[in-house]
Amino acid sequence: MKEKEIICIVCPIGCQMEVMEGKDTNGYVVTGNACPRGEKYGIKELTDPTRVLTTTIMLKKGKLKRLPVKTDIPIPKGKVLACMKELVSLEVEAPVKAGDILIKDISGTGANIISTRSI
Amino acid sequence: MDKEYDIVVIGAGPAGLAAAIEARKNSVERILLVERAKELGGILPQCIHNGFGLHIFKEELTGPEYAERFINELVELDIEYKLDTMVLDIDGSKNVTMINTRDGIITVKAKAVILAMGCRERPRGALNIPGTRPSGIFTAGTAQRFVNIEGYMVGKKIVILGSGDIGMIMARRLTLEGAEVKAVLELLPYSGGLIRNKVQCLDDFGIPLLFNHTVTEIKGAERVEGIAYCQVDSNRKPIAETRKYIECDTLLLSVGLIPENELSKRADVKLDPVTGGPVVNESMETSVKGIFACGNVLHVHDLVDYVTEESRRAGRNAAQYVKGVGASDGTVIDVKGGSGVRYVVPQKVRVDNLEEKLELFMRVDDIYKEKKLIVKIDGEKVKSVHRKRLTPGEMEHIILDTNLVKGKESAFITVEVEKEGARI
Numbered sequence: 028m029k030e031k032e033i034i035c036i037v038c039p040i041g042c043q044m045e046v047m048e049g050k051d052t053n054g055y056v057v058t059g060n061a062c063p064r065g066e067k068y069g070i071k072e073l074t075d076p077t078r079v080l081t082t083t084i085m086l087k088k089g090k091l092k093r094l095p096v097k098t099d100i101p102i103p104k105g106k107v108l109a110c111m112k113e114l115v116s117l118e119v120e121a122p123v124k125a126g127d128i129l130i131k132d133i134s135g136t137g138a139n140i141i142s143t144r145s146i
Numbered sequence: 147m148d149k150e151y152d153i154v155v156i157g158a159g160p161a162g163l164a165a166a167i168e169a170r171k172n173s174v175e176r177i178l179l180v181e182r183a184k185e186l187g188g189i190l191p192q193c194i195h196n197g198f199g200l201h202i203f204k205e206e207l208t209g210p211e212y213a214e215r216f217i218n219e220l221v222e223l224d225i226e227y228k229l230d231t232m233v234l235d236i237d238g239s240k241n242v243t244m245i246n247t248r249d250g251i252i253t254v255k256a257k258a259v260i261l262a263m264g265c266r267e268r269p270r271g272a273l274n275i276p277g278t279r280p281s282g283i284f285t286a287g288t289a290q291r292f293v294n295i296e297g298y299m300v301g302k303k304i305v306i307l308g309s310g311d312i313g314m315i316m317a318r319r320l321t322l323e324g325a326e327v328k329a330v331l332e333l334l335p336y337s338g339g340l341i342r343n344k345v346q347c348l349d350d351f352g353i354p355l356l357f358n359h360t361v362t363e364i365k366g367a368e369r370v371e372g373i374a375y376c377q378v379d380s381n382r383k384p385i386a387e388t389r390k391y392i393e394c395d396t397l398l399l400s401v402g403l404i405p406e407n408e409l410s411k412r413a414d415v416k417l418d419p420v421t422g423g424p425v426v427n428e429s430m431e432t433s434v435k436g437i438f439a440c441g442n443v444l445h446v447h448d449l450v451d452y453v454t455e456e457s458r459r460a461g462r463n464a465a466q467y468v469k470g471v472g473a474s475d476g477t478v479i480d481v482k483g484g485s486g487v488r489y490v491v492p493q494k495v496r497v498d499n500l501e502e503k504l505e506l507f508m509r510v511d512d513i514y515k516e517k518k519l520i521v522k523i524d525g526e527k528v529k530s531v532h533r534k535r536l537t538p539g540e541m542e543h544i545i546l547d548t549n550l551v552k553g554k555e556s557a558f559i560t561v562e563v564e565k566e567g568a569r570i
Contacts, residue, residue: 034341034342034344034345036341036342036345036346038200040534041340041341041342041345041535041540042534043534043535061534078346078350079196079206080322081194081195081196081208082194082319082322082323083194083293083294083297085297091295091297092296092297093294093295093296093297095191095194095208095209095210095294097194097196097208104350107322108322111322111323125210125211125214143194143207143208143210143211144191144210144211144214145214
């Protein structure tokens with residue numbers, strides 16, 4: 028049976044939750060959470076943990092050398108390093124606007140890499 | 147005198163930006179925002195991670211995105227700002243002297259001043275770590291700037307001393323960029339940062355966090371070659387027999403932030419010895435009339451949204467002051483931390499000037515589980531809030547209904563941690 032102690036990170040309270048397979052409607056029982064968002068997060072963290080990846084890439088012709096970027100949706104935790112590898116060689120030229128899509132569907136995650144700063 | 151302004155805001159990080167914008171929205175015309183760095187936004191542009199703005203924008207933004215929203219608004223509102231400009235002095239008449247390479251040294255006259263200079267990182271010199279003085283020792287924020295803005299990697303094998311938020315965030319950042327973060331050492335028995343950062347930045351990558359440990363020696367001639375570390379006893383003294391050595395080329399320090407109040411002192415603003423920032427009232431006004439303070443210069447925050455809210459309050463009240471409609475003093479209540487609470491901000495409350503709610507911000511002195519924070523007025527309990535977990539690393543926040551305070555000739559408000567129950 029899948030079971031895990033998970034610290035909720037949805038908000039700064041940081042509820043200490045226990046998530047286990049059970050007879051609840053979702054098939055999982057979450058305890059220790061203070062809100063429904065925590066329950067949702069707990070089940071997701073047990074079954075399919077995801078993260079928003081934030082990093083920087085090379086920037087040419089800008090006033091700075093690095094451009095901060097992120098995935099526009101959370102990606103599977105296990106794909107984070109693959110995405111970092113793909114981003115090592117990515118190079119863009121200024122001007123760039125915050126929100127510009129720089130790579131579509133990075134590492135087959137379905138997420139786009141977008142700029143988080145206008146330079 | 148070179149020019150006159152209604153409000154001069156010192157520092158264009160999140161606090162200064164929010165304060166200046168709020169002042170303009172309250173119809174103040176002549177505002178000058180002065181920033182020492184070459185760009186607006188303060189520390190936010192280098193905080194490329196997400197998690198900013200959950201309270202105010204109801205979404206998770208990165209630091210640069212959060213800053214850009216405020217910078218765009220500042221520009222739309224046509225608020226004057228000077229970059230690359232260092233404020234040297236504020237005198238008792240609110241004459242603000244500053245220097246840059248375009249204007250030279252200039253002095254402007256302000257009706258009100260908002261202090262938003264932020265804080266600085268505690269450096270190696272403040273820690274007395276024995277050993278040599280090689281390169282490869284950085285404060286976490288400096289490393290963050292090198293990696294995220296300048297584009298330099300700071301090292302390959304990293305040890306981090308201190309579990310502050312920036313240190314934990316840099317542990318993840320450097321791991322993603324290919325470095326090996328060998329350990330995070332924390333002198334105290336608990337983390338100095340937010341839980342979410344421990345979970346997402348350390349646990350996710352299997353980076354060990356060793357409580358009750360500290361660095362006892364730095365080795366290396368030109369470059370850091372390694373560090374020795376020890377477990378500490380209950381008096382935080384290293385236990386020699388527990389000494390271990392880690393080979394590394396870089397040591398990051400994430401050991402606390404100190405509000406930067408050199409200018410506040412020049413202006414004779416009274417400081418709180420616990421927060422290291424000015425003593426303020428409910429309007430964010432310091433002990434000097436017309437000088438306001440907000441953000442990390444006042445007390446170190448964990449969440450930028452709280453900085454923004456506090457700074458908006460400072461901007462709004464500075465606008466009132468300039469227009470001459472600020473409240474008279476009337477009854478002033480002292481707000482203090484009781485047992486278990488290190489400090490409370492604001493430290494003073496002018497009852498006649500309270501808005502509908504009074505927001506109190508505080509930090510506790512230790513880790514507590516399943517405890518109540520109790521608010522007392524003149525020793526009488528008026529409110530208590532239950533917390534599953536209290537830790538010094540996470541700022542607490544209590545909203546008090548103003549009716550509890552209004553119309554009473556109270557002398558002081560205290561907030562304390564309840565004494566009964568288990569303490570761990």
